[in-house]
Amino acid sequence: MTLSRIAGIAAMLIGSTVAAQAQDRSDWPSSFTVGTASQGGTYFAYGSGWANLVADELGMSGGGEVTGGPMQNMALVHTGEAAFGMTTMGPAAESLGGTNPIAPGLEMDMACAMFPMYQTPFSVTALSSSGIESISDIPDGAKIGFGPAGSTSDTYFPRMLEELGVNFDRRNGGWTDLGGQLQDGLLDVIAFAAGIPIPAVSQLEVQTDVNIIEFTEEEQAQILEAFPVSEFTIPADTYTSLDEPARAVSMWNFAIANCDLPESFVYEATNVVMSDNDRMVAIHRAARSTTPDNWDKNKVLMWHPGAARWFNENGASIPDDMIHGN
Template identity: 45%
Template sequence: MSTGRFPTLYPLAAACALLFASAPTLADERADWPEEVLLGTASLGGTYQVYGDGLVTRLIDELGIDAVSQATGGPYHNMTLVHTGESELGLVTLGPARELWDGEAEFAPGEEMRDVRALFPMYQTPFHVVTLAGSGIESIADLSGKRVGVGPMGGTCAAYWPQFLEALGVEDVHLQYADANHLADYLTSRLSDAFAFCAGLPIRAFERLERRRDVHMFGLTEQEQSTLLDAFPVSAFEIPADTYASMDAPHASVSFWNFAIGHKDLPESFVYELMKLVLDHPDAMMEIHPAAIETRAEHLDKNGVIWFHPGAVRYYEEQGLEVPVEMLPPEMRPDEDADDEDASDTDD
């Protein structure tokens, strides 16, 4: 009888031994993970807030790590928070990120914020305008002399809409700064004439507006789009006609790509697991927000600004994707490139 039982017990005992032997290894991999992760998003009612809240929930549920999303002023603020180590993670558009990376931001001239690393691509941020139906505002040119909400101070929209309007010859605009939800309320209360914003589509504040009021949405003319493409580091974008119920045709626009960022000292194993959590599960990310349809590893080439984190590089390489040498962090480059970079860069 005993001879019949032991062959079964031996494999079972071996499997248990293997399991217990591997447990310390798994624990060791997480030993240097942060106890809590803070993720900088943006204003309430914008896509960053929705995307960030959903990502934090997944970090808690799937990786078992304490995570908190923080409403911020947007990309400029997030880049600063991550660079200084006040936040472990953040969301940025590459236009503002480039200014801060190169030390060209007006509020921090000469300060190159290079303790930041790129993680994964999120989606594109197009620029769009909504007004109340019957306002008489039908186009960008009609914004002259009007009260126009452009998002919170420090955000991408608030930084670039004034520049765009100036480049397009729109004068005497009375700019209003607040978060997306407040600016939507300003419009319905007729405290604003128009709400010019930028975020991943669909913009929740725009959807809320058209549920409450008859609205008119518009983008750019072909000439306006061409002018902005020549003057700014943006890409051409077409807002699909079915984005909102109030649209009956596509709208021309321009856009910036968005990327998640992290501090350069985050453990490689943590960033690698974060990359897998996001990029290996596209359906789960799209349940958070439809804009996540563009959250795909192959869009890593849209980042030509911020060096990638080693944990992100590891993930991309395992997917058969190549990170350009110039986008590798200095410690991962061939010796001669790393030495050159170290000699010229005092922040890393």
């Protein structure tokens, strides 16, 4: 066979591959956004990171968007205003049940599971100078920041502290702003619910001395009984302020996709995130849990068909009745 003939065949093969790729992407969106949360929180750092990674790898425009967190993300993804988002299992269940405070009565069943992210620990931070070293030390009427309105922390942490008998003055805001208020003495405590290490806490440690307050065994057991959370231990190497692991509780986070997005698009986006964990860990250490074996932590949302196909091809066994459209 002549060299010219070989070159011709190669050109035909390349041309057909390019054509196939173009055909495969014919129904893809031209760009996408990922609903995250406020700046200074883990959602924003993690979500912006994986949005940029997917955009780069798939050769398209995409990025993270500042939002109010899990509750708002469920609404944005359900309506299609955001292609992707991030949520925790508690807010996801409430949204499916029509009790999302953003749109009461609306069952947000067009937000589908995409991939497991990490666990969100619930932890309390105070300035060391405050003398607050335990939940029971929190003074009556303390000014406590619970994060953005409608966030996982704002939805569940006030209830948890009420369960433990804490009487407080509730404040909301982005994590970075609340960190500044704590440092300035405008808040007594911040009740964080975010993947660790939380950027705002790490920044506080650089600027001042803080206490990372753990639950007692009795407090942890009481919270586990009353809320949809799991036991969790914050490793001692997470923060310089910790000398030993800290007892906490946590809730799983999942990436979500609008259920109407093309199967091939979500499949490829899922593959970018899940096929190389080292890249995700480089974005944020919380991504150490962004692994295929954690697919079974979703017991609430229907799976997007594209994501389900990727996981089932990579060791999962997602049942047909948990896949949207089946």
